[in-house]
Amino acid sequence: MSEDIQAGLAEILEEVAGVAPADATPEKSFTEDLDVDSLSMVEIATAVEDKFGVAIPDDELGNIKTVGDAMSYIQKNQG
Amino acid sequence: MSIRLPAGAPGARVLGLGGYRPRRRVTNDELAQVMETNDEWIQSRVGIAERRWASDDETLVEMSVAAGGKALAASGLSPDEVDLVILASASLTEPIPGIGPQVAYRLGIPRPGAFDLNAGCAGFCYALESASAAIRAGSARNVLVVGVERLTDVVDKTDRSTAVIFADGAGAAVVGASEEPGIGPVAWGSDGDQFSAIEIAAGTGTMTMAGQAVYRWATTRLTDTLLLAMESAGVDPKDIDVFAPHQANLRIVESMTKRLGFGEDVVVARDVVQSGNTSAASIPLALTALMESGEAKSGDLALVLGYGAGLTFAGQVLTLP
Numbered sequence: 001m002s003e004d005i006q007a008g009l010a011e012i013l014e015e016v017a018g019v020a021p022a023d024a025t026p027e028k029s030f031t032e033d034l035d036v037d038s039l040s041m042v043e044i045a046t047a048v049e050d051k052f053g054v055a056i057p058d059d060e061l062g063n064i065k066t067v068g069d070a071m072s073y074i075q076k077n078q079g
Numbered sequence: 080m081s082i083r084l085p086a087g088a089p090g091a092r093v094l095g096l097g098g099y100r101p102r103r104r105v106t107n108d109e110l111a112q113v114m115e116t117n118d119e120w121i122q123s124r125v126g127i128a129e130r131r132w133a134s135d136d137e138t139l140v141e142m143s144v145a146a147g148g149k150a151l152a153a154s155g156l157s158p159d160e161v162d163l164v165i166l167a168s169a170s171l172t173e174p175i176p177g178i179g180p181q182v183a184y185r186l187g188i189p190r191p192g193a194f195d196l197n198a199g200c201a202g203f204c205y206a207l208e209s210a211s212a213a214i215r216a217g218s219a220r221n222v223l224v225v226g227v228e229r230l231t232d233v234v235d236k237t238d239r240s241t242a243v244i245f246a247d248g249a250g251a252a253v254v255g256a257s258e259e260p261g262i263g264p265v266a267w268g269s270d271g272d273q274f275s276a277i278e279i280a281a282g283t284g285t286m287t288m289a290g291q292a293v294y295r296w297a298t299t300r301l302t303d304t305l306l307l308a309m310e311s312a313g314v315d316p317k318d319i320d321v322f323a324p325h326q327a328n329l330r331i332v333e334s335m336t337k338r339l340g341f342g343e344d345v346v347v348a349r350d351v352v353q354s355g356n357t358s359a360a361s362i363p364l365a366l367t368a369l370m371e372s373g374e375a376k377s378g379d380l381a382l383v384l385g386y387g388a389g390l391t392f393a394g395q396v397l398t399l400p
Contacts, residue, residue: 037123037124038124038290038291039124039290039291039294039328039330041291042291042294042295042298043298043334045295046295046298046299058289058291058292058295061291
């Protein structure tokens with residue numbers, strides 16, 4: 001399950017921000033390690049919403065700092 | 080006793096466009112001297128290379144008169160043929176009196192209906208629909224529409240989240256009657272639940288923007304509006320020659336272009352690169368630039384969309400003059 005989420009996230013990260021899939025590991029910070037800017041975070045959020053069927057409101061988006069944060073958010077909120 | 084109404088015109092179209100860009104060009108390198116930013120940071124996030132900042136003498140009225148005069152000249156009309164002036168702006172720091180009447184007076188337009196309109200960055204498209212509707216209803220023959228901003232009066236010039244983006248300028252259009260409609264039905268609306276996404280909070284005098292929220296809204300919620308503007312005008316997306324959305328951020332322009340499936344054959348306005356975000360002035364400025372460069376030509380079918388503070392949005396299809 002969490003492998004599927006990680007792989008799906010990696011796909012989105014590669015498409016939106018050009019992050020190599022091997023770099024999309026749970027401990028990585030989007031902004032610090034992966035050089036994802038705030039608007040790309042929005043694009044990642046909307047892509048995650050479409051792919052995983054979860055809603056990420058703007059105020060929740062600010063709490064998602066790492067790939068692992070995103071993975072657990074998806075896991076927790078997936079129907 | 081019944082009330083009589085005028086006949087009105089079958090359609091309205093844009094007869095002439097004009098713009099005014101402030102003299103002072105501000106590069107990203109200049110901004111990097113006063114705030115924590117650099118050219119690469121700005122270009123990658125908002126796609127802006129430079130913008131124009133108005134000097135003291137380039138007031139809202141002066142810039143409006145300059146742009147309006149050019150649009151009038153381009154339309155071939157004389158001032159006395161204009162009977163309505165609609166001035167769209169979100170940056171009147173002293174809103175009494177509205178400046179529409181003064182701009183009309185300065186242009187020699189004799190005693191027209193004149194008013195200011197604030198629909199944020201969507202102001203130009205709201206004003207265009209108001210002009211078109213007035214002509215079709217018979218309450219005006221020819222209308223001068225102006226979008227004008229001095230956003231540098233309301234941004235903190237050291238705040239990199241707004242100062243790199245917002246700028247100054249004016250754009251104008253003269254709209255007149257036509258047998259064949261040259262302005263399609265408006266697709267407009269508002270999302271007032273997000274009223275605070277772009278605001279000058281009470282007592283601050285300084286504009287703030289929730290960049291992520293606005294970016295998400297613009298890239299996900301407005302595609303349907305664009306499709307509706309084309310559909311209600313009976314125009315297929317493949318018939319569009321020019322796409323000129325509000326010049327807020329190059330990444331939003333590119334995202335909308337991609338979502339609409341516009342290819343290389345559609346001329347896309349990217350004036351934000353040179354002008355920054357000039358709010359209600361951005362669409363007429365962008366169209367003027369495309370026509371001056373020859374990228375867009377008379378008779379081309381353009382899709383325009385304004386969107387911004389409110390949050391408000393309005394889009395339509397129009398034939399370029």
